[in-house]
Amino acid sequence: MSETKNDTPRDTLLQVRDLKMHFPIKEAAGLGRTKKVVQAVDGVSFELKAGASLGLVGESGCGKSTTGRMITRLLTPTSGEIVFKGTDIAQLKERELRPFRRQLQIVFQDPYSSLNPRQTVSNIISTPLRVHNLVKKGQELARVQELLERVGLNPEHHNRYPNEFSGGQRQRIGIARALAVEPEVIIADEPVSALDVSIQAQVMNLLEDLRKDLGIAFVFIAHDLGVVRHFCDEVAVMYLGKIVEQGSRDQIYNAPQHPYTQALLSAAPDLGTIRGVPPKERIRLVGDVPSPIDPPSGCRFRTRCWKAEDICATQEPLLEIKPQSTPGHTAACHFAEPKVDLIAETA
Amino acid sequence: MSIGSPDSTVGVEDHPASAEPARTAATPHGKSPSRIAFDRLRKDRVAVICASIVLFFVLVAIFAPLLSKLEGQDISTFNTQQIDEFGYPTIGITADHWFGIEPKTGRDNFARWVYGARPSLIIAFLATVVGTAIGVVMGLLAGFLGGWVDRIISWLIDFVLSLPFLLFAIALVPIVESLRGGSFNLSPEDQANIRFYVLIFVLAFFGWAGLARIIRGEVLSLREREFVLAAKAIGVPTWQVLFKELLPNLVAPIVISASLAVPAYVTAEAGLSFLGVGLVEPKPSWGQTIAVATNWYKADPLYLWLPVIGITALVLALALLGDAIRDAFDPKTRR
Numbered sequence: 001m002s003e004t005k006n007d008t009p010r011d012t013l014l015q016v017r018d019l020k021m022h023f024p025i026k027e028a029a030g031l032g033r034t035k036k037v038v039q040a041v042d043g044v045s046f047e048l049k050a051g052a053s054l055g056l057v058g059e060s061g062c063g064k065s066t067t068g069r070m071i072t073r074l075l076t077p078t079s080g081e082i083v084f085k086g087t088d089i090a091q092l093k094e095r096e097l098r099p100f101r102r103q104l105q106i107v108f109q110d111p112y113s114s115l116n117p118r119q120t121v122s123n124i125i126s127t128p129l130r131v132h133n134l135v136k137k138g139q140e141l142a143r144v145q146e147l148l149e150r151v152g153l154n155p156e157h158h159n160r161y162p163n164e165f166s167g168g169q170r171q172r173i174g175i176a177r178a179l180a181v182e183p184e185v186i187i188a189d190e191p192v193s194a195l196d197v198s199i200q201a202q203v204m205n206l207l208e209d210l211r212k213d214l215g216i217a218f219v220f221i222a223h224d225l226g227v228v229r230h231f232c233d234e235v236a237v238m239y240l241g242k243i244v245e246q247g248s249r250d251q252i253y254n255a256p257q258h259p260y261t262q263a264l265l266s267a268a269p270d271l272g273t274i275r276g277v278p279p280k281e282r283i284r285l286v287g288d289v290p291s292p293i294d295p296p297s298g299c300r301f302r303t304r305c306w307k308a309e310d311i312c313a314t315q316e317p318l319l320e321i322k323p324q325s326t327p328g329h330t331a332a333c334h335f336a337e338p339k340v341d342l343i344a345e346t347a
Numbered sequence: 348m349s350i351g352s353p354d355s356t357v358g359v360e361d362h363p364a365s366a367e368p369a370r371t372a373a374t375p376h377g378k379s380p381s382r383i384a385f386d387r388l389r390k391d392r393v394a395v396i397c398a399s400i401v402l403f404f405v406l407v408a409i410f411a412p413l414l415s416k417l418e419g420q421d422i423s424t425f426n427t428q429q430i431d432e433f434g435y436p437t438i439g440i441t442a443d444h445w446f447g448i449e450p451k452t453g454r455d456n457f458a459r460w461v462y463g464a465r466p467s468l469i470i471a472f473l474a475t476v477v478g479t480a481i482g483v484v485m486g487l488l489a490g491f492l493g494g495w496v497d498r499i500i501s502w503l504i505d506f507v508l509s510l511p512f513l514l515f516a517i518a519l520v521p522i523v524e525s526l527r528g529g530s531f532n533l534s535p536e537d538q539a540n541i542r543f544y545v546l547i548f549v550l551a552f553f554g555w556a557g558l559a560r561i562i563r564g565e566v567l568s569l570r571e572r573e574f575v576l577a578a579k580a581i582g583v584p585t586w587q588v589l590f591k592e593l594l595p596n597l598v599a600p601i602v603i604s605a606s607l608a609v610p611a612y613v614t615a616e617a618g619l620s621f622l623g624v625g626l627v628e629p630k631p632s633w634g635q636t637i638a639v640a641t642n643w644y645k646a647d648p649l650y651l652w653l654p655v656i657g658i659t660a661l662v663l664a665l666a667l668l669g670d671a672i673r674d675a676f677d678p679k680t681r682r
Contacts (some may be wrong), residue, residue, distance in 0.1 A: 072580045094582075101582035114573035118380060118595035128581045161379060177577065 013217050014048040014071070014104075014185055019080035019090075021066050025293070039292045040066045042241035043080070045319075048185065053211060053218035055232030055249075057225060057264070061289060063241040064221045065109075068187040071219065072106045073097055084185075102132055105178035109190040111170035115162040121148070121173055122158035128180040147176040152206060168199035175206065179214075186210075187219045192227060204231060225268055229253055237261045240300040241292055243319055247329035255338035257322055257331035259283075260301050262339045299333070307335045381598050387675040394671035400664035404657075408464040415458035418445055422462050422631050426453035435646055446653060450643045459631040460653050466543065466632045467661065471612035474547045478554030479605050483597070485555065486562025487589050491570055500559070507556040516549045516615075520624040539630040546625055550612050558604045565600055569593055599676040606672045610665035617658050633658050 022037040041063040048054050056064045069075045071082055073089060082090040089100050108114035115124055125147055126140045135143045145155035151172040162170055171191060178186055188207065192200040208231060210216055222228050228235055229249060236246040237260065245258040256262045266283040285304045290296050296303050302312035311334055319332040378386075388394050407414065415421055426448055429437050434451040438444065446456035489500035523545050527533060533541070569575065570593070578588050619625035620634030627635070633654035640651035 069576075074576050074579055098582050101580065104580075106577070106580045108573040108577060110573055114577055116574040116578075116592055116596070118598070119592075120379075127578065127583060131581055131583050131587075163380075174577070177581075181581070 011050050012047050013050045013052075013085065014219075015081070015083040016047070016067075016071065017045050017081040017083065019044045019067065019070060019082065020078045021063070021070055021075060022078045036293050039241050039295060041070070041077075042292075042295075044238070044241075044243055046236055046243065046246065048217050048219060050184065051211070051215040051217055052234065053220055053232045055228035055235040056219060056221045056238060057223065057228055057235060058238035059223055059264075059289065061240075061292070062238040063292075064223075064238050065189050067238075068106065068189045068219060068221050071185075072104050072187055073100075074106070102181045103184045104187070105181060105183040105185070106187040106189060107171075107174050107178050107191045110194050111167050111174055112194075114174050115170055117162055119161075120158065121160055121162065121165075124162070124173060125158075125176050125180055128177060132181055134181065143180070147179055148173075150179065150210075151176045152202075166199075167195050168203055171195060171199075171203050172206065175203075175210070179210070182214075183216060185217045185219065187221070189221045190223065191220075193222065193224060200227070207231065225253075225264060237264065240289060240295055242300060242332065244301065244333070245329075245331040246319065247325075247331075251326055251329040255325070255329075257325055257329070257336040257338055258301075258333045259305050259307055259335075261331075301333075307333075309335075384599070384672075384675040388671060391671045391675065393667055394675070397664040397668040397671065400660060401668060404464050404661050404664075405468060407461050408468050411458075411461040411465060414461045415455070418443075418455070418457050420444065420455035420458045422454060422458045423629060424454060426455070429453050440649075447647075447649055450647050450650060456650065456653060459636065460633075460657065462631040463633045463636060463654060464657065464661075466626050466630060467613050467616055467634075467658070470543065470546050470550065470616045471609045474550035474554060474612045475605050475608045477547065477551035478608065479558060479601060481551065482555035482558030482604070483562055483594070483601060486559040487566055487593065487597075489559065490563040490566025491585075491589055491593065497563070501563070504556045504560050504563075507553065508560075510553070512553050515553070516619055517622065517624050519549055520545055535627070535629055539627050542624075542626050543630070546616055546619065549619075550615055554608055554612070558601070558608075561600050561604065562597055565597055566593060569596055603669070603673045603676060606669035607666070610662040610669065613658065613662050613665065617654075 019041055020039075020043055021041040022039050024035055024037050026035060044063070044067055046054060056067060058064050066075065070077045070090075073082075073092070077090050080090060081088045084100060084104065087100075089097060092100070119127075122141060122144045125144045129135050129140055129143060141158065144158050148155045148158060153169060153172050153176070157165075162173065165173065171194075175191075191207065192203050195203060204227065207218065211218060218231070220228060220232050232249060234246070234248055235252040236243045237252065237258065238244065239260050245252065245256065245261045252261060253265065256265055263283040263285050283306075287304050290300070290303055296313070298314050298316050299305070299308070299312040302308040305312065315334070317332045317334050319330045321327065321330050322336045324338060325331065325336075420443070426444075429448055430451065430453045431437050436448045436450055436453065438448065440447050444455050444457065446460060448455055449459070485500050485504070489497045489504075520542065524533065524538065524541060527537075527541060575588060575592060578592050583592070616625055617632075617634030617637070620632050621638045623638065625634055626632040636654040637651060637658075640647070640654070644651050
């Protein structure tokens, strides 16, 4: 992958500003009911340029999928803005959203639950065509077969049911469905994490081709830094509903500033060990992710951070460019410092 | 990790789908899960026999006028000349009266038996259709919309399920009749017709709630599946999500529930007619005949056995067929 995919300046396609999703939960406490909220996503901001790809990384429950679902408006954000091509779609009603549904699509994690088991492949892929009146009657099949071919499936299999396909093939069907409306942005919500490792590469290559050939911008959600590294120009690391570090791929992977990013990178398996190179010292995080119902004061990572001091509990660190970092590289930590050589050369 | 690297591709093929078509290489068309269930059902001998028995009764009901014409009798002629002064029939099975005649009235047993299949089947099927339709719609709405809609429908389901069926059914018939002017003012024909519809109403009213609860539960789990989210992300309207995405996934519970409801309704109709709150004269019905025939059992056992055999065979066949359908839809059963 070349470092400069496209040198022409790109327009900002999608801008997310201070996005919050608080799920109310009811708990019976004594006689009455107390209302609490799960702060699944608490103030996330980023930008996505046309044709670019942003990786959203973090462990389970950090709010990355919730963010993806808010952008596609499967969830209505509690507050914040989702500006797509100049329109804030965060609070639009379903009817007003319709034109945007065509441009923002989502590919799901689980290829076994993302396809309706009672519909044929051609039915699944032609649903978006019919809903948005994209092709004339009688030409649906031709378009479906074209899409199947595009995602590397045999177009003659349009009559089959999802249960006749393997996980990787199903995921391709899911991608074809997202492509049917010719979207400008695809939210890929862990599209390969449910697949076998050997299949992952094929699906990743397909997504890469689509990005290059069709110029689709991607928000790529993953818990796997390896997958993101090869696909995304820009990476945002999330922890407990907030972005803790954001920067270009090289900035994040080669000079991570935030202790959490460093810990994540350090946890990635190292192929060198297999070849006999003595393993590097790993950063081990202790404890669990705190509950998003009652997140820690100040810095949310401080309960597991080896650098934490008093200021971390009282003052929340801002996501800002640190003096020592390169332009465009932001981190939310009072004690941010780059740590290099955390990951061995992979593969 | 090497996963995403383009040059570390492991066994990439041009057409991954064509690489493993072995499973269904012979069939160009895929089989829908319903189709698979139907194929399994066809191989089930019990199911085929039961289906034939049910079909036999359906044909008997449909061709009842033809069958009685074939015999040369009808349901309402009083053959008083063949009844002695105590009301007992003087003839048994003859060429004119294939199953003999009724005591006291002297009407033809065969004609009344073939006509008697009609109300049983019509009421059971109509009540099933109405109850299933209401149950499915209620369950879909409650499960999918959630919130206050769910709370109201769930409350209704609990309410209906807590009502005592028999008491309610027995009480409802005179109430409806009194609304229509009282049973004394109604002609026997009107009364029989009212009873007919009241029975369908009562059975459907008590039948929908159980199915609605099952459907609601299924929808609650289905709506979290990602294909429903995908449909929403595409912008599929809610009613299409309900009826095009979700409903096809509910075929199994609906078919199973309906196939088990039909025999239950046949029994319920016969039971209510036996208790005197079901169908009344002049409409011939098996349950009603059983009620009358118990008084004559010692002298004329055939009179009682005819409707008893009819109901038993029909209900048994329907129930076994329902079981077979449930097995066919359940991927875990192996036969």
